[in-house]
Amino acid sequence: MTNMHVSLPGLELKNPIMPASGCFGFGREYAQFYDLSKLGAIMVKAVTPEMRRGNATPRVAETESGMLNAIGLQNPGLEAVMEHELPFLADYDVPIIANVAGKTPEDYVEVAAKISQAPNVHALELNVSCPNVKEGGIQFGSDQEQLAMLTRAVKEVSEVPVYVKLSPNVTDIVGMAQAAEHAGADGLTMINTLIGMQLDRRTGKPLLANGRGGLSGPAIKPVAIRMVYDVSQAVSIPVIGMGGVSTAEDALDFMYAGASAVAVGTANFTNPMACMDIIHGLETFIHTENIDIGDIVGRSYRACETLSSR
Amino acid sequence: MMLSLEVTSNRFLTSDVVQMELTSEQDLGRGSVGKFIHIDVGRTLRRPISICEVDGHSLTIVYRIEGTGTAWLSERQSGEVLNALGPLGSGYPIMKSGKALLVGGGIGIPPLLQTAKELASNGVQVTTILGFRSEPFLVEEFATYSDVHVVTEDGSHGTKGFVTDVMDAFTYDTFYSCGPRAMLQAVKQRATSPGYLSLEERMGCGVGACLACVCDKADGTYAKVCTDGPVFESEEVVL
Numbered sequence: 386m387t388n389m390h391v392s393l394p395g396l397e398l399k400n401p402i403m404p405a406s407g408c409f410g411f412g413r414e415y416a417q418f419y420d421l422s423k424l425g426a427i428m429v430k431a432v433t434p435e436m437r438r439g440n441a442t443p444r445v446a447e448t449e450s451g452m453l454n455a456i457g458l459q460n461p462g463l464e465a466v467m468e469h470e471l472p473f474l475a476d477y478d479v480p481i482i483a484n485v486a487g488k489t490p491e492d493y494v495e496v497a498a499k500i501s502q503a504p505n506v507h508a509l510e511l512n513v514s515c516p517n518v519k520e521g522g523i524q525f526g527s528d529q530e531q532l533a534m535l536t537r538a539v540k541e542v543s544e545v546p547v548y549v550k551l552s553p554n555v556t557d558i559v560g561m562a563q564a565a566e567h568a569g570a571d572g573l574t575m576i577n578t579l580i581g582m583q584l585d586r587r588t589g590k591p592l593l594a595n596g597r598g599g600l601s602g603p604a605i606k607p608v609a610i611r612m613v614y615d616v617s618q619a620v621s622i623p624v625i626g627m628g629g630v631s632t633a634e635d636a637l638d639f640m641y642a643g644a645s646a647v648a649v650g651t652a653n654f655t656n657p658m659a660c661m662d663i664i665h666g667l668e669t670f671i672h673t674e675n676i677d678i679g680d681i682v683g684r685s686y687r688a689c690e691t692l693s694s695r
Numbered sequence: 696m697m698l699s700l701e702v703t704s705n706r707f708l709t710s711d712v713v714q715m716e717l718t719s720e721q722d723l724g725r726g727s728v729g730k731f732i733h734i735d736v737g738r739t740l741r742r743p744i745s746i747c748e749v750d751g752h753s754l755t756i757v758y759r760i761e762g763t764g765t766a767w768l769s770e771r772q773s774g775e776v777l778n779a780l781g782p783l784g785s786g787y788p789i790m791k792s793g794k795a796l797l798v799g800g801g802i803g804i805p806p807l808l809q810t811a812k813e814l815a816s817n818g819v820q821v822t823t824i825l826g827f828r829s830e831p832f833l834v835e836e837f838a839t840y841s842d843v844h845v846v847t848e849d850g851s852h853g854t855k856g857f858v859t860d861v862m863d864a865f866t867y868d869t870f871y872s873c874g875p876r877a878m879l880q881a882v883k884q885r886a887t888s889p890g891y892l893s894l895e896e897r898m899g900c901g902v903g904a905c906l907a908c909v910c911d912k913a914d915g916t917y918a919k920v921c922t923d924g925p926v927f928e929s930e931e932v933v934l
Contacts, residue, residue, distance in 0.1 A: 410904035414922075417696065417902075430906075438917065443897040445907040447740045447764075454899065459906045459917070602739045654740060654900040657697075657780065 387672040389664070391425065391646055391679075393623050394571035395508040395546035396480050398425035401646035401678065402636060402664045405627050406430060406484040406510060406550075407456065408650040411470035412477070418657045421477040423664065428574075428648060429470070431486040431512045434495050436462035446583045446592035451604030451629070452651050453583050455595035458486055458512075463496050471503045480507035482548065490525075490538050498542040508545050511536065511570075514552030514577035526552040526577075529564035536568035546571035548625065551616070553579050553608055562616040573616065574625040574648065576609045602651040603629045610642045617643025618686050631659060633666025641685040698732065698779040700754065702771050708757065708832040712802065713769045714747070717754045717777070724751060728809045729786025729873075729893055729926045732756065733901035735778040736764040743898050744768075745873070745925070746782060747805035747833075748812070757805035757833065783901055784925050787871055787891055789813045796867035796890075797823040797841065798858050798882050800874025806893060808836055810871050815840035822865050826858035826874065859885045870929075880934045890929045896920040910934075 389400035404415070406428040412421050421427065439459030446453045460466065474481055483500045487493045497509055513526030513535060525531045532549070540547050549565040551558060553576040562573055578599025583592045591597070609628025617624045626644025630636050631652035639647045652659040671678055700717040708714050727749045733741040742764045748755040760766050771777065787810050795814050799807045804825055814821050821841035825834060829849045837843045844861055845853030854861055858874070859881045870890030872882045879892050899905035903922035911933040912918050918932065 408900075408905065410906075414900070414902040414904040439906065439909070442907070442909060444909070445740070445897050445899045445905070447738060450739065452739050452899070454905075454907065456906050459909070651739060654905060655735060655738075657900075657902065 387668045389668055389671065389678050393625075393645055396426055396482070396646075398480070398646060399423075400425045400664050400667070401640070402660055402667065403428055403482070403625075403646065403648050404653055404660055405648035405650035406482075406512070408653050411466070412474050415653070415657060416477075419661050421474070422479050424479050424660055425646060425664075426480045426482055426507070427474065428482045428484060428510055429466075429474070430460055431458045431484040432460055432463055432466045432496055432500060433458060433486050433488075434463050434492050436460070436465065441594035443592060443594055446598065448581070448583050448600065448602075448604065451581075451600050451602030452654070453581055453593060453598035453600055454578070455593045455598040457595070463499060467499065467503060471500075471505060475505045481505050482508045482510050484510045484512050484550070485539065486512035490535055493535055494538050494542050497539045497547075501542075501544040506545060508571070509539065509543055509547045510574055511539060511547060511549045514550050514554075523552055523554065526550075526561070527555050529560055532561060533564045533568035536565050536570050540569040548572040548574050550577055551575040551612075552577045553605070553612055553628075558612045559615050559619045562620050566620045566622050570622060572623045572625065573620065574627065575616065576605070576612055576628045579605050579608065601629070603631060605629045606635060606638075610638055613639055613644050614642040614686060617683060630663070631655070633663045633670060636663050636667055637670060637681065640681045641683070643683045643686060645682055696780060698781055700732075700777045700779050702773055702775045702777065703753075704773060705769065705771055707769075709830040711760045712757060712830075712832050713760065713765075714755060714757045715768070715771070717756070719752050719754055722751050723749050723754055723782060727782040727786065728789065728813055729806050729891075730782035730784045731806075731925060732779040732781035733783055733898070734768065736767050738764050738767075740764075740899065741780065741901060742768070743783075743901055743921070745806035745893070746809060748809050749782075757802075759802040780901055784921055785923065787893070787926050789817060790819050790869055791817050792819060793868040794820045794822070794866065796862070796865055796870040797821060798826075798862065798870060798872040798874070798878075799823070800826040800858055800878040801828065803872075803874030803878070803893065803895070804833060806873050807871060808833060811837055811840040822867065824858045824861055826878065827852070858882065862886070872929075876934055883929050883934065886929065891926050892929050892932065892934075893925045894920050894927065894932070895925070
């Protein structure tokens with residue numbers, strides 16, 4: 386049997402594939418399609434201290450090759466997640482990455498301190514890149530000093546390694562990545578959605594009630610690949626890559642670009658079996674090529690170095 | 696849950712409303728009334744389409760061409776196989792006796808056909824009000840199971856006006872309604888009894904994970920249209 390095991394801070398992954406936060410709820414819905422224990426990990430939906438209602442509908446719109454969303458971090462709040470959602474996932478042999486969000490640094494610290502104590506939470510993902518909320522979210526993810534401050538504060542209270550989810554909506558993604566690394570981040574997850582709009586062809590009004598939304602899906606993959614490629618060479622902490630992954634080939638591209646593991650987002654909506662299909666496809670590739678899963682990570686820039694040194 | 700549906704026919708009922716008949720390997724049987732299927736149309740998102748008629752392995756959907764996804768669907772030929780999830784959601788509870796009023800508007804009309812059929816088979820006395828902008832469809836089919844009243848906005852067929860203009864003429868124990876939100880609001884307000892509303896909302900996953908298709912409930916919480924609905928008790932939701 387092909388060895389797909391990947392070792393990352395806090396995470397011993399059976400395989401490098403996991404559903405991305407916000408695209409998988411807390412796992413219940415997809416548990417009716419397959420055994421969640423087959424996933425590398427699960428990045429659960431963002432958790433804030435109190436219950437959040439999210440934005441008005443319509444909250445999603447389709448674009449030419451992607452999806453816009455403006456859910457607005459709707460979630461039942463820290464207490465309900467700890468009591469009802471995480472125990473459900475404890476029945477599965479799969480590490481959980483808890484996505485931590487809030488309006489203020491105190492919110493992040495509160496959620497991080499408590500949720501990192503849950504027995505099946507193996508890592509945190511700092512949500513500093515959600516473009517769909519007025520307070521918190523991206524304000525922390527677009528300023529290097531604020532990002533470093535928040536990362537330090539959460540690192541201080543967290544019982545588990547902390548991954549910082551980077552936003553592509555910045556001019557210097559490498560600078561943001563390095564700021565997170567210097568502040569003690571154990572890893573990076575990237576990218577979150579790109580801010581976009583889609584207008585109604587008849588009325589000219591935005592299709593989303595929120596106006597702007599986060600663009601995901603195949604449309605953003607080249608942007609994500611470029612960013613993973615640039616960042617993974619500039620930091621020494623691991624990167625979990627995401628952005629438009631729908632096939633095993635897409636996942637492979639992210640690993641070539643330097644990602645140690647890969648998250649699947651919007652593709653779960655089109656194909657509930659997406660993660661399983663990608664795991665099988667990757668397994669077949671590794672087996673056929675007779676290589677180690679680690680050999681493919683960063684192959685693209687190693688190849689480029691060889692080219693440029695000639 | 697995952698369905699392979701073979702297209703057996705796909706024909707236009709009006710200039711932009713299409714009826715597609717499908718066969719399923721799985722027995723979808725009864726109990727699917729008011730539910731929907733989430734169809735892969737080769738795009739980023741699936742399209743939620745309500746079930747118009749279902750009988751064992753055969754299924755009919757009636758949809759309006761609104762964009763690229765439904766346009767693609769309208770081009771499918773007999774023999775082609777579609778991938779769908781479903782039947783999804785919770786549908787209409789079917790009364791066992793008494794009088795039912797069905798009120799449908801536009802592309803909200805199709806899911807009421809199976810409803811009418813099942814109500815009639817229970818011996819319920821069914822009255823249907825069908826509201827169209829201009830071109831009616833499925834009127835004869837509804838006439839098989841119910842007393843039908845057609846209303847058009849332009850007055851080209853039936854009574855000129857809105858469905859609510861004729862509602863007062865009937866007595867009923869329960870109403871069943873599906874249509875645009877503004878119509879559902881008006882129907883709920885006008886109705887003389889409690890009933891059921893089927894809501895339409897833009898969806899992401901269709902299975903309750905993405906939280907795109909929420910609606911407000913009277914108790915201040917949110918419901919998911921895809922899994923808690925699309926059918927709700929009229930007093931349960933705030934429109």
